[in-house]
Amino acid sequence: MTKLVRKLRLNNYWNLVEHESWYTHMAQQGLFLKKNGVFFTYFEERPEQQMKYRIEVSKKGLDIAQIDFYEAAGWDYVTSDKYFHVFSSPAELNAPEIHTDPTQQAHMLKELNRMLMFNWILTIFGAVFSSAFFWAIFFLDGTPIRQLVQGMTTSQLLLPLFMFFLMIQVAQAALSIRRLKKNLQRGIPLQHDIPWRKKTLKQHVWAYLYLGVGLLHLFFSSMQLYMMERGTLTADHHEFSAVPLVSIENNDAFIHEEHLGNGIDYGNMYEKSWNPLAPTQYTVDESGIVPNKLWEDGSGEYSPSIMTEYYEVSFEFLARPLARDLMKWYDFGDGRLYSKVADSRFDVLYTREDFPKLEIAAKKGKKVVYVRYYGDARKSQVIEQVAIFLNLGSK
Template identity: 40%
Template sequence: MNKTVHKLRPSDYWRIGEHESWFSDMADKGLHLKKMGIHFAKFVKGEPKKMRYRIDVSIMKKLTPEQIQMYEESGWDYVTSYSFFHVFSSPKELDAPELHTDPAEQSYTLKELDKKLALNAVMAVVAMILIIGMLSAIWFLDGTPTLVIVEGTAIQQTILAIFLGYSAYQSLQASISIRALRRNLIEGKTIDHHAPWKKHYRLHSTIAFLFTTVVGLSAIIPFVQLIKMDTKTLPEASLDLPIVRLADVEENPALVRG
């Protein structure tokens, strides 16, 4: 049985050229793409081989058998799909024709995805504005932000809001990037199938590590608060404290010390 290897994806899913280049570089090292996930790609370890990879975009998340067969007849084998992106591979020596020879025609495959990502971006931005409004009310409505910090009532919500804010930023970036790619294709500019991916890979890995660490620590905060939480009763003896005790201002004999 061939050994499988999981690797963090080099960049965001909409960077088509970078993923194609990454898949080819991995095949050169003997790691052949098997499956794609949200954050990781699964490879099967084998012999190093010169491979070409191409990603086709379709608003349908599953390709029909007829579509797959049509690509196979052109020399492209179906590998896997992730979201609206479908990956095909072909040995370099086969010199198979490109999936799309006309960039302007290829731009139409991005039309529906462009609309969908634009809608997602608008919804994400609106949701983020509402979250910022609610957090602002928690922190500043009573004019006691210092008390909020001391009590720790909004720290976890703020960390979650930062995470959601980054997700909204990614949605907006995806929409802008796909629209720019579609515009380039309409102008006759082809996708760079050998786009450099290492720079974004380092950035993507760093962000993934930081977010995993922050989210993990934020999950511990409620338990730390429970452990640290303690209620103590002031002693009856008069202490040199800068406070006024209730007993000093209230002389009602019916009051009982709790």
């Protein structure tokens, strides 16, 4: 049984003469072209031999009569790869060239040139559309940093990058075939023995780029799915520390109130996620009641609640705009203004009050916390607990 040897294929599939030269070189090493795959070219291992290879271009494929005609002239059909059909001939046979008229050969490239130019236009539209789509995701609501550090958005950013790479590669293909066609129209024949080795690193650059983007996407997506977690908050969840509701209320009668559903207490729960720009990020919700106490307006039993959203970003320059974005995001489109509060313990401190709701966003170093509190505690009390949570101490 003939042994097949697999080699990473030359990625610039449109460069016909470079492939011909490569196949010839491999035959001199005892490896004879068998077929082309998506990522690899497969060679048959046989005794070394001087071979010549020629690539015929035909979008519609080659019929049996045409193949028989070439074989009668000394060119054996080897394999096809979409629009490219490869023939080989032993060098000692000195078979006549498949094409002796450059202008006729240029005519055969006309349809392929048109198709590649059309593909180029499509990839431009695809790149523009994907860029516009992600621009809308990140900037339309005015909170780009929040979108960047949350959830799956980082891995999704790789799609426009992939489309950009694809657009460049298709452009190279279209312009290369167009240039080749024009040279043939001028009567300049193809040079079948060009040195392909000088472009060795460039040959696989697109394969490396696509592989890198693909691996990054796989890694980010897998990590984000693996790190996602939600459940009922218990005393055992020490890693999900938050601004404690019980400390803000400072009332011995306070008790946590359960809101069970699907096995989770939605009134006292945590949600954890991961992003390379904010590896530590989670949200903690707490709620409770104080028996025999009413809201100030007498609307019902006093039932305070708090949500703590915490991030530790990878780069400190993301922290300040993240705090600002969180205040923007949680105004729920109402355009409610927030204030910057002077407190030397924080790098930045924002607050917004709409009694009985109080919102706070604070930044210290790489740490960012957003707190939304419903209750009748004073703002200073809540800020004090935020400072303690960030290990900044009391005033």
